[in-house]
Structures are given as C-alpha cells and as structure tokens.
Amino acid sequence: MGNLLGQIHTPQDVRKLNDAELNALCEEIRKAVIETVSGNGGHLASNLGVVELTVALMLAFDPPKDSIVWDVGHQSYPYKLLTGRFNRFSTMRQVGGLAGFPCREESPYDVFTSGHSSTSISAALGLSEANNLQGKEGYVIAVIGDGALSGGLAYEGLNNAGRLHRNLIVILNDNNMSISRNVGSMARYLTYIRTKPGYLKIKNNLESSLQKLPVVGKGISSALRRMKRAVKKVFYNSTIFEDFGFAYYGPFDGHDIRELKETFESAKLINKPVLLHVRTNKGKGYQYAEQDPSIYHGLSGFDVTTGDTGERSQSFSDVFGKEICDLAEENGNICAITAAMQGGTGLTAFREKYRNRFFDVGISEEHAVTFAGGLAVGGMLPVFAVYSTFLQRSYDELIHDVSLQNVKVILAVDRAGVVGEDGKTHQGVFDAAYLQTIPNTTVYSPAYFQELREQLAFLVREGKGLCAIRYPRGKELYKPSYFESSLLPFTVYGPQTGEIAVVTYGRIFSFAAETAELLGNLGYPVKLVKLNRIIPMDQGAVQAVLGCKWVFFFEEGVEQGGIGEHYASLLQNSGFSGRFFLRGIRDPFIKHAPMYHSLEELGLNADGMKDCILQSVCEKGFDYSEKTD
Ligand SMILES: Cc1ncc(C[n+]2csc(CCOP(=O)(O)OP(=O)(O)O)c2C)c(N)n1
Ligand SMILES: CC(=O)[C@@H](O)[C@H](O)COP(=O)(O)O
Numbered sequence: 001m002g003n004l005l006g007q008i009h010t011p012q013d014v015r016k017l018n019d020a021e022l023n024a025l026c027e028e029i030r031k032a033v034i035e036t037v038s039g040n041g042g043h044l045a046s047n048l049g050v051v052e053l054t055v056a057l058m059l060a061f062d063p064p065k066d067s068i069v070w071d072v073g074h075q076s077y078p079y080k081l082l083t084g085r086f087n088r089f090s091t092m093r094q095v096g097g098l099a100g101f102p103c104r105e106e107s108p109y110d111v112f113t114s115g116h117s118s119t120s121i122s123a124a125l126g127l128s129e130a131n132n133l134q135g136k137e138g139y140v141i142a143v144i145g146d147g148a149l150s151g152g153l154a155y156e157g158l159n160n161a162g163r164l165h166r167n168l169i170v171i172l173n174d175n176n177m178s179i180s181r182n183v184g185s186m187a188r189y190l191t192y193i194r195t196k197p198g199y200l201k202i203k204n205n206l207e208s209s210l211q212k213l214p215v216v217g218k219g220i221s222s223a224l225r226r227m228k229r230a231v232k233k234v235f236y237n238s239t240i241f242e243d244f245g246f247a248y249y250g251p252f253d254g255h256d257i258r259e260l261k262e263t264f265e266s267a268k269l270i271n272k273p274v275l276l277h278v279r280t281n282k283g284k285g286y287q288y289a290e291q292d293p294s295i296y297h298g299l300s301g302f303d304v305t306t307g308d309t310g311e312r313s314q315s316f317s318d319v320f321g322k323e324i325c326d327l328a329e330e331n332g333n334i335c336a337i338t339a340a341m342q343g344g345t346g347l348t349a350f351r352e353k354y355r356n357r358f359f360d361v362g363i364s365e366e367h368a369v370t371f372a373g374g375l376a377v378g379g380m381l382p383v384f385a386v387y388s389t390f391l392q393r394s395y396d397e398l399i400h401d402v403s404l405q406n407v408k409v410i411l412a413v414d415r416a417g418v419v420g421e422d423g424k425t426h427q428g429v430f431d432a433a434y435l436q437t438i439p440n441t442t443v444y445s446p447a448y449f450q451e452l453r454e455q456l457a458f459l460v461r462e463g464k465g466l467c468a469i470r471y472p473r474g475k476e477l478y479k480p481s482y483f484e485s486s487l488l489p490f491t492v493y494g495p496q497t498g499e500i501a502v503v504t505y506g507r508i509f510s511f512a513a514e515t516a517e518l519l520g521n522l523g524y525p526v527k528l529v530k531l532n533r534i535i536p537m538d539q540g541a542v543q544a545v546l547g548c549k550w551v552f553f554f555e556e557g558v559e560q561g562g563i564g565e566h567y568a569s570l571l572q573n574s575g576f577s578g579r580f581f582l583r584g585i586r587d588p589f590i591k592h593a594p595m596y597h598s599l600e601e602l603g604l605n606a607d608g609m610k611d612c613i614l615q616s617v618c619e620k621g622f623d624y625s626e627k628t629d
C-alpha cells in the first residue's frame, strides 16, 4: 500500500480508500504523530485516540463545506494530516511551521481557532446560525472531549443548541480522561452510561422510537435502515443530553471506522441537534501512552523506542508545589485548587498529602475562583494554582466574588509570560495588566525560585484581599551574583546615581542584569530597578529613577494597559523630566516558537535591551511619550 498519507491531499482522497487501506492509513497517521511529537514535542495521547474518529469524519463529511470544530484543538493533528498538511507536518510547533492547535490563518479547514477548552458547542451553534441566515449549506460538527465537557461554557452551548430546529452534531469523545483522570458528576455519569448498559434500556421497538425523530433528506426508510445498522449496539433511553433537547446515540466504539461512518451518515439525517457519544482509548496504539495517558498528554519530546521522556530541570511549578505543601503543614486552613491542571501546576504532592484540602474542579476556572471566594468567606485560605492564560476566563469572578467580598484568596499564576511552542492561544501575557485593574489586589512577580518561596510564604502569612504571585513556565534564568531576594516592593542594583535606569520585573530581570553588565563594560553604568511587587506600585520605585536622564521599562506582558504604562503615568505625575522608553508586548498573539526565540523577536532578551538603550542614548533624543519599536 506504500505511503498512503502522501496521497491524501484533501478529505475526498480518504474516500477513495478501501477498508484495508483505511486501516493502513490509521497506522501511518499514528506513526507520523508519534515521530513528530517525539522530536518537536506536543500533544500525543489525545491525538492517538482520535485517529479512527478523524478518518470516519473525513468519510462522512465534506470539510471545509462542512465545518468541524475541535474543542481545545490539541487533538487536531490527524485532521491536519488529512487536510493537506502532511508535507508540513514535521514543522509542527516550530518557528514558521504548523501550529499545534487549529488555526484559521493556517488552513481553510480550520474553521475555528482554539486552544482554550469548552468553546466548540457555542462556536458550532454560531456557525450553524450563520449558515442558516446566509442560506449556506454544510453540516456543523463539534468534537468535544469528556474533559472539555467539564467546562461551564460547554453547558451554555448545550443549553442554547438544544432548542435548535436544525441539524447540529456534537460528538462527545469520551476517553474517561482529562489531562489527569476526569473529575466531577458528569464524568461519573458518563462512566455510568459507558459501563452499565442496563441503565439505558434497549428499546424493543427501535423503529418506533426512531419514527418520532424529525428526519430530513432522503426519506425516512433509508434513514431508519441506516440508523438501525448503526445502532445495533445502541442503548436508547433518556439521558441528560435528551433533556437538553438533543437526540442522543451511543456509546459507540470510537475505533471502528465503519460503525462511526454509518453513525455520522445517519446523524446527518436528523433535523435537530444530535449528540453522538463515542468511546475512545487515549494513547491508542502506543503502549506507553495507553498505559499512562497523563504523562503522554503533552510532552516536550521522548524516545520512541523506550518511551523515555528525559530529565526535566526543576521548574517554578515544582518549587511552588513543594512550598505550598510545606506551608499547608503549618497552616491547616490552606486549600489548594486546580482546574484540571494538577500535574502542570505542581500540585500532585499536595493532593497526596492533603487530600481533603485539595480540589480538582475540572476545567472550570470561573467556578474555581468563585468557589475560592466561598471557601474564603467560610474561613479557609484558598490557593488557586492556574495558568495565566486560563485565568483570563475568571476576570469577573475575581472582581465580584473575591475583591468585592473583601476576602483573602491567593492566586498562584503559573506560565506567566511567553510560553513557547503552544503559541498564540496560551501566552500568559495579559494577567499583570488586568489584575492591576482590580481593587484590593497585591501581585508579586518573582524572577527566581528563592523569591517565589519567600513571597508565597509572605502572602500566606500577611497578604490581604486578592493576592497573586506570578511566575514563568520552566526554569530559572541567569542569576547575577549580587542578586538578593527581598520582600520589599522593589530593589535597586548598580549605581545609586546615574543617567540610565532600567526598570523591569519577573523572569526578564535576568536579561536586564546581563544588559547592565554589557553596558557597564561599554562605559554606560546602568541603575537597575527590579520590581518585586508590581501591584500596587510602590511610589519609592518611581522616586528611585527621578534623577535619571533615561528610563527604560521592559515588560514581558501586554504593553497597553500594562505595568509599564502605569509606571509612566506615575513618573509623569512625579515631575520626571528625563525621557522614558517602554518596551512591552504590542501584539500579544505571539506565534508558536521556543520561548527564547519569541523573547528575542520581541526585543526582550539582553541583546534587544542593549540595542534599544544604545540606539536611544547614543543616536537620538526622544520625547517622554515616545515608545520603542
Ligand atoms: C480553559 C482551559 N483550561 C485548561 C486547559 C488545559 N487542558 C488542555 S486539554 C485538557 C484536557 C482535555 O480533556 P478532554 O477534552 O477529555 O480531551 P482528551 O485529551 O482527553 O482527548 C486540559 C485540562 C485548556 N486548554 N483550557
Ligand atoms: C492543551 C493544553 O492546553 C495543555 O495541554 C497545555 O498545552 C499544557 O501546557 P504545558 O506544557 O505548559 O503544561
């Protein structure tokens, strides 16, 4: 059969293959996914689990005329392979290469850019309404995992889609896993449906039950014949999905291409929203991933033969995880919350040690914050460990359910700053900007592990209101010998007087320190102001640079509305007469690339800072309001 993938340029090409070739195609897809993820990193187990499902989608539907909306999108690699991207597949997640998620700019087959969870049903409903209003043809299909179904937005989507009087297909890809084991009542319910067939009684007269369905198109009898074949193993009774207004079918074997295809064909004939419950094995076809789908969910590379994922340097998440355990030993009020990111946020040990004070709430960042507000009102000390990018979902809850309640909640904001290969959807570049709009908020931004430990302990001990500590993905960067950890709001290094000042915070302090050394060697002494606490801004941090001629503020976060702009306004109000340069992130949708590469592109590494300063100081004067390129 040779290289089948090389012959697939569009989904139509998949339809030319016979059953044996389709099976061989699945093998090739798995091989391509394993090879590419082993080298480039990315999402493995989820993609291995949807190979047959994706092939069956290509057989039954006709994208891009039909719209397939992938929830989260981390499982869209097989889809990319079958929609004209095989030749570029090895570039996945690399600079200039394919994105690791569906991306509208990348391909017309990617109808909805994603990366954050639980958006697919709402987006699919929007697409369906748009098609209807414009008289456009095409089926709309949302593919959502059981983990993504733990997110509240999915229920808002179901709630609204359920009253549709047209076809809309939701495929629930149930593998009984989120990144860790899936949690919550819906997960339990799905397990029940999956494993206790008696719960859903087989209707003796299946045909009469199908007669009640509004069927469109080619006539009811062929629809019934097909549906009957497809549902030979279907247990049909009332499920929660039917109560939402959907027709429910399942559970189906998500690795049986023929059964899936027939089921999808049948679902097309139903003139109302349909939920197809499909069971798959996460990691299917690669023994290590099948055995431990959590470890092989997302990786930065691995050895295909041994499955070895390699040694990883100590990360900020590890340090947080250890410190919060130590603090919880002394303080029995500390509760740790994660929204389905137990491993990533470093909370595994906490879960093991303090099971009754550990809460995995599923993918529900909004709930997590309001739940934390409730815990705090009730007298506990909640610590919500969350990736910066996912915390974006909780802005209103932070205001209404924490700040306004005037209670103490600690946010451990992980992956703050540029994250690397996950790209646009996952950059943690907004948190500093929006947190500073919320009253009663204190935010620390450590550059080093020691600071993270001490500042976290300080917030636990003495923090008030909404407290946050934000730190980057991965390891510590260069630490100058003169660095001293401090709980003070800011620290000044270098000459106490001088013409040039650099102000910054967080991880890129390392680059600022390198810059100061480089410039010092060139005869330009630099005063370095490290903001340890970024919210509220300490007036002393502003006073510290008032005598300087040039002040450069570097920020690994959005420039508009960010900490630098606030600092600038305070400088102006303090009568600063020198010149101020701000370099933050102007286009926050930073494409997938290694973290160092992105920081270089943004001019936020040591060379970028040095060039910015030298060009400004040596070559031109500038106005207070002037900004750097
Ligand atoms: C809002 C949000 N929170 C958290 C995540 C992190 N995340 C990505 S995939 C995933 C698990 C998804 O599980 P499921 O939908 O069942 O897909 P599976 O990997 O099991 O196929 C999580 C928690 C996210 N992408 N978006
Ligand atoms: C798909 C998703 O949102 C997560 O799997 C995310 O990619 C994890 O990122 P880290 O690798 O930084 O934990």
Ligand SMILES: [Mg+2]
Residues within 6 Å of the ligand: 145, 146, 147, 148, 173, 174, 175, 176, 177, 178
């Ligand atoms: Mg799952």
